Amino acid sequence: MSGEGEFGYIARRLAPLAKDAPGALGLLDDAAILSVPDGRELVITADTMVEGRHFLSGTDPALVARKALRVNLSDLAAMGTDAFGYLSCVTWPLNGPEGLKEGFADGLALDQREFAVSLLGGDITASDGPWTISITALGHVPRGAAVLRSGAKPGDTLMITGTIGDAGLGLKCALGELDLPSDDHEHVLQRLHLPEPRLALAAALREFASACADISDGLMADAGHVARASGLGFELDLAAMPLSPAASRWLAGQGDEAAARVFLATAGDDYELAVAVRPGTEEAFAAACAAAGVPAAIVGGFVEGGEARTIFQNEVLDIAAPGFTHF
Amino acid sequence: MSGEGEFGYIARRLAPLAKDAPGALGLLDDAAILSVPDGRELVITADTMVEGRHFLSGTDPALVARKALRVNLSDLAAMGTDAFGYLSCVTWPLNGPEGLKEGFADGLALDQREFAVSLLGGDITASDGPWTISITALGHVPRGAAVLRSGAKPGDTLMITGTIGDAGLGLKCALGELDLPSDDHEHVLQRLHLPEPRLALAAALREFASACADISDGLMADAGHVARASGLGFELDLAAMPLSPAASRWLAGQGDEAAARVFLATAGDDYELAVAVRPGTEEAFAAACAAAGVPAAIVGGFVEGGEARTIFQNEVLDIAAPGFTHF
Numbered sequence: 001m002s003g004e005g006e007f008g009y010i011a012r013r014l015a016p017l018a019k020d021a022p023g024a025l026g027l028l029d030d031a032a033i034l035s036v037p038d039g040r041e042l043v044i045t046a047d048t049m050v051e052g053r054h055f056l057s058g059t060d061p062a063l064v065a066r067k068a069l070r071v072n073l074s075d076l077a078a079m080g081t082d083a084f085g086y087l088s089c090v091t092w093p094l095n096g097p098e099g100l101k102e103g104f105a106d107g108l109a110l111d112q113r114e115f116a117v118s119l120l121g122g123d124i125t126a127s128d129g130p131w132t133i134s135i136t137a138l139g140h141v142p143r144g145a146a147v148l149r150s151g152a153k154p155g156d157t158l159m160i161t162g163t164i165g166d167a168g169l170g171l172k173c174a175l176g177e178l179d180l181p182s183d184d185h186e187h188v189l190q191r192l193h194l195p196e197p198r199l200a201l202a203a204a205l206r207e208f209a210s211a212c213a214d215i216s217d218g219l220m221a222d223a224g225h226v227a228r229a230s231g232l233g234f235e236l237d238l239a240a241m242p243l244s245p246a247a248s249r250w251l252a253g254q255g256d257e258a259a260a261r262v263f264l265a266t267a268g269d270d271y272e273l274a275v276a277v278r279p280g281t282e283e284a285f286a287a288a289c290a291a292a293g294v295p296a297a298i299v300g301g302f303v304e305g306g307e308a309r310t311i312f313q314n315e316v317l318d319i320a321a322p323g324f325t326h327f
Numbered sequence: 328m329s330g331e332g333e334f335g336y337i338a339r340r341l342a343p344l345a346k347d348a349p350g351a352l353g354l355l356d357d358a359a360i361l362s363v364p365d366g367r368e369l370v371i372t373a374d375t376m377v378e379g380r381h382f383l384s385g386t387d388p389a390l391v392a393r394k395a396l397r398v399n400l401s402d403l404a405a406m407g408t409d410a411f412g413y414l415s416c417v418t419w420p421l422n423g424p425e426g427l428k429e430g431f432a433d434g435l436a437l438d439q440r441e442f443a444v445s446l447l448g449g450d451i452t453a454s455d456g457p458w459t460i461s462i463t464a465l466g467h468v469p470r471g472a473a474v475l476r477s478g479a480k481p482g483d484t485l486m487i488t489g490t491i492g493d494a495g496l497g498l499k500c501a502l503g504e505l506d507l508p509s510d511d512h513e514h515v516l517q518r519l520h521l522p523e524p525r526l527a528l529a530a531a532l533r534e535f536a537s538a539c540a541d542i543s544d545g546l547m548a549d550a551g552h553v554a555r556a557s558g559l560g561f562e563l564d565l566a567a568m569p570l571s572p573a574a575s576r577w578l579a580g581q582g583d584e585a586a587a588r589v590f591l592a593t594a595g596d597d598y599e600l601a602v603a604v605r606p607g608t609e610e611a612f613a614a615a616c617a618a619a620g621v622p623a624a625i626v627g628g629f630v631e632g633g634e635a636r637t638i639f640q641n642e643v644l645d646i647a648a649p650g651f652t653h654f
Contacts, residue, residue: 023368028476031402031408033368033369033370033473034369042360043360043361044414046449046463075357078357078358089416120371123374123375127380128456134375149352150352150356229355
């Protein structure tokens with residue numbers, strides 16, 4: 001990058017990411033111009049990732065870019081959104097490692113093809129602090145059809161997409177605190193670095209879900225966010241929590257299974273969906289998810305009152321800290 | 328803030344900033360939901376400010392918040408946009424000074440009243456690096472009416488709102504590199520810390536401008552951005568550059584007036600508008616600006632070819648670096 005500067009990098013690496021979005025104006029203007037299709041509403045979210053806090057120093061910069069985009073797309077997915085674009089504000093570390101900027105653009109290029117979104121704008125700067133990336137992601141939904149956290153009703157079933165806890169194990173592996181067999185190690189690291197935003201489930205959510213949140217802080221915390229926003233309580237059966245083969249093998253080696261399952265349910269970074277499914281539609285929802293290649297499992301339900309009951313083998317667990325908070 | 332945590336701060340200080348925007352969902356959901364009025368297009372921009380790079384450490388945090396919002400609103404203003412909201416991604420410095428978070432929320436509260444915008448979402452995190460704020464600002468324009476950088480035609484007049492160079496002098500004062508009389512000192516610091524996004528000129532721009540950019544990198548650089556995006560050159564007469572009384576008094580004390588005017592025209596951070604006004608409508612544009620309380624001055628024009636000619640007292644100046652680049 002020596003000598004190229006801000007405008008050169010934008011022209012060479014970022015403008016190509018905006019070429020399919022005419023409203024991005026080639027990233028040459030003060031702002032982007034977007035049309036929202038008739039009968040649709042815009043959905044917008046923004047999240048930051050900071051080196052050393054949300055990802056480890058030395059992580060492949062392409063993976064960092066992809067995760068920064070994916071965690072935002074996951075927020076859109078939770079609302080049943082059809083995603084179409086994003087803005088990227090990146091603060092490079094001064095004297096950062098070789099290849100950071102190229103890897104970042106490579107990662108964005110890969111994932112915007114994968115998820116059919118375009119770069120629409122943003123900003124580039126640098127500081128003597130950690131690498132920091134703020135992404136704003138955009139999508140749309142049919143008017144009035146967005147799935148909110150606050151829509152759960154008593155009697156709704158709590159369902160979970162994919163598997164829970166892999167990213168938590170992946171972080172332990174990345175930190176050198178855990179050894180897993182080679183394939184399992186690869187799997188949980190992949191799940192840590194490349195969460196799968198469940199955008200493919202947008203239509204199914206809009207049809208069957210009364211509420212939803214993506215699981216970033218941990219299954220228990222985010223199920224709790226849905227319950228609280230809906231003025232309800234919830235029950236969660238940790239025995240029903242869907243696990244990957246890797247997580248199941250890890251679990252089999254743990255002495256205290258209840259504590260191990262609580263770890264998986266509170267580790268966060270899953271970017272699966274915690275869904276309040278209307279009673280009687282659980283099978284139809286699971287079938288719609290399966291048709292999109294995503295498993296969905298029943299793990300509990302929403303109830304009157306404000307209580308969060310986490311049970312395992314018919315015992316109610318006493319949980320001190322249900323999830324990760326960011327500061 | 329001790330003990331309050333992320334969710335407490337959001338509920339106590341940020342959620343009130345979102346209360347007039349139903350689509351912000353009380354900042355309790357994964358994303359915000361927005362409707363764009365019929366016949367209008369969305370305009371969206373995002374910019375980052377980093378402590379030590381875009382503002383000095385120790386700056387009043389309310390001023391930092393207001394400038395972070397204002398520089399984004401300025402980008403919207405340059406396109407003739409009616410602004411309505413913003414998302415804020417903030418990374419606090421760990422062990423930052425007392426009052427940072429309160430001051431930040433105070434500043435946003437003040438300016439969102441001033442500019443009739445609402446907080447719509449965002450993110451909060453922390454790092455051991457400098458305080459970093461990324462704002463995404465949103466507005467709308469009548470479909471097809473956005474004023475682009477690329478619309479200038481040969482023969483268009485280059486007009487400038489407000490005055491140029493005050494923020495550059497303000498930065499010198501803030502750094503202790505310049506002493507000005509007390510009132511002038513106050514004026515240029517105010518201009519550094521609180522740029523005036525020219526949102527009030529949105530309708531006038533849409534009526535009379537064929538192109539526009541806001542002046543963040545410096546008058547010469549940003550006039551050049553308009554010219555280049557339009558495939559044109561431009562002429563700029565530094566003698567015609569509008570100056571505040573404070574800048575005029577500073578200028579009167581400089582030995583080399585041409586060099587001093589080049590400093591003012593390249594210092595940046597003005598957040599005024601460089602406008603390509605259709606020939607014959609200059610007076611009407613200036614009158615519309617004056618009706619909104621903003622002066623507008625003719626400083627040059629756009630011409631065929633790609634040349635940037637900066638003149639002063641009938642001499643063409645040779646300018647090495649027309650503006651600030653960010654890394």
